[in-house]
Each structure stands twice: as structure tokens, then as C-alpha cells.
Amino acid sequence: MVELRPLGVSRVFTDGRDLFTENLMPGVSVYGERLVSWRGTEFRQWDPRRSKLAALLLKGWKILPLGKGSQVLYLGAASGTTVSHVSDLCPEGTVYAVEIARRAFQKLLDIAEARHNVLPILADASAPEAYAGALSGVDFVYQDVAQRDQVEILRKNLRFLGPDGSGILMVKAASIDVAQPPQKVYDAVRRALRRGGLHALGTVPLEPYQRAHAAIVFEFAH
Ligand SMILES: C[S@@+](CC[C@H](N)C(=O)[O-])C[C@H]1O[C@@H](n2cnc3c(N)ncnc32)[C@H](O)[C@@H]1O
Incomplete structure (x- = not known):
């Protein structure tokens, strides 16, 4: 038996140690995560070592403006681990899930078949014109x-984000520059975002859950 309580961020719950989201597809575990029942509702445990968004929340970040009906553009969906939790958080919204790799996309398709609010898009996020017809505006870019x-890929996708929208850029330091200490890479990314008209609300290193990764939470600079 677990006792859950709201984490105070979006529709995320906690038992005091782990995170949970309400399962949009009761009875179905997406990546082998534990399913638990609380007050007649089923929840899925959210693994911070498999999902950087869970890691960000476990690091204490409190601003995640995702509501029931949020429209989310998710770039780099892979096989849908984090997408599935975002889908739990926005049951009446849409998660436009863009992935370039066919093999990962196959698994994403299975998730999308079961979840009415996940719209899978097989495309290169650095060429967003390919999917511009599939979505109008979104509230959140992940x-x-x-x-x-x-950073350039994000910049190209900002055309879909409304003026009051916001988002999260997950930065893998080694993908940008293996020779630099991660903190220097994060600083450089923040500067590049600022040049692109974005304001970083926070930069959160994701250790110990994800090594040399940080989440940069942003909105448009006003
Ligand atoms: C670290 S994985 C994403 C993990 C996923 N976000 C999760 O938490 O479940 C990065 C993914 O981005 C995809 N990717 C890389 N470049 C891309 C691009 N230009 N357009 C779309 N997807 C891309 C890769 O194929 C890979 O599946």
C-alpha cells in the first residue's frame, strides 16, 4: 500500500521518495515501471534514471506549467518513456512527439496507439517545416x-510556441563539447538562448540521476 500526496507541481504525486503520475491507461506499464493504486486510482512510478524530467523534479524544481489540456511539442521522443508521463500529465491536451530514429519510433507508435493524446511524428526536428502542418500552436516545448x-534546433521550433509559452531544454554536455567542463557548456548554452530571445528561468544539473546533463528552463524574454 502506498500513500501518495501531490508534489505541488503540475499533476505529479509523491510517496515522499519516488514520483508518480496518474496512469492514463490503467493496467498498462510502458517501460516496466511499477503500477500502484491509491484511493481507487492507478499511478505509474516515474523513474528519474530513465527520464530527465523526473530527475529535474526530484532535484526540487517547482515550475512545470503543464495542465490537463496543455499542448506540448516534444522533440527527441525516443521510444516514449518521458512522453508517456507527459501524456499522463496532460490527459486532455496533445503531445506532439517528434523522433528521427525509425527503430525508436516503432515503439513510440505502440504508445501512441494506446494513448489518445500522443501524436507521433517521424521527422528531423532541425527541419520543422516537415511537420508545421500537423500542429498550429503549443504552450510548451520540451x-x-x-x-x-x-540550441539551433530549439530556435527553429520556437515558431510553434505562443508568446506566453515556455519550455525545457535538456542539455547533454558531452554532445556539445566533450573537452569542456559541463558547467561551461551550460553557461554557453544559456548565452546562446539569450541571443535567441529566450530567458533562462533556471539551470538545474541532473546529477546523480543523469551524469553531465542539465535542464535549462526557459521562456521568451519580455
Ligand atoms: C536522449 S534520447 C531522448 C530520450 C527521451 N526524451 C526520454 O526521456 O524518453 C534523444 C533522442 O533524440 C532523437 N533525436 C536526435 N536528433 C534528432 C532530431 N534532429 N530530430 C528528432 N529527434 C532527434 C534521437 O534519435 C533519440 O531518440
């Missing part, structure tokens, strides 16, 4: 592509 040109 990017986790682990590429050298990740």
Missing part, C-alpha cells in the same frame, strides 16, 4: 535530442 546543434 527538447531532449542530445545533439551538438541543440
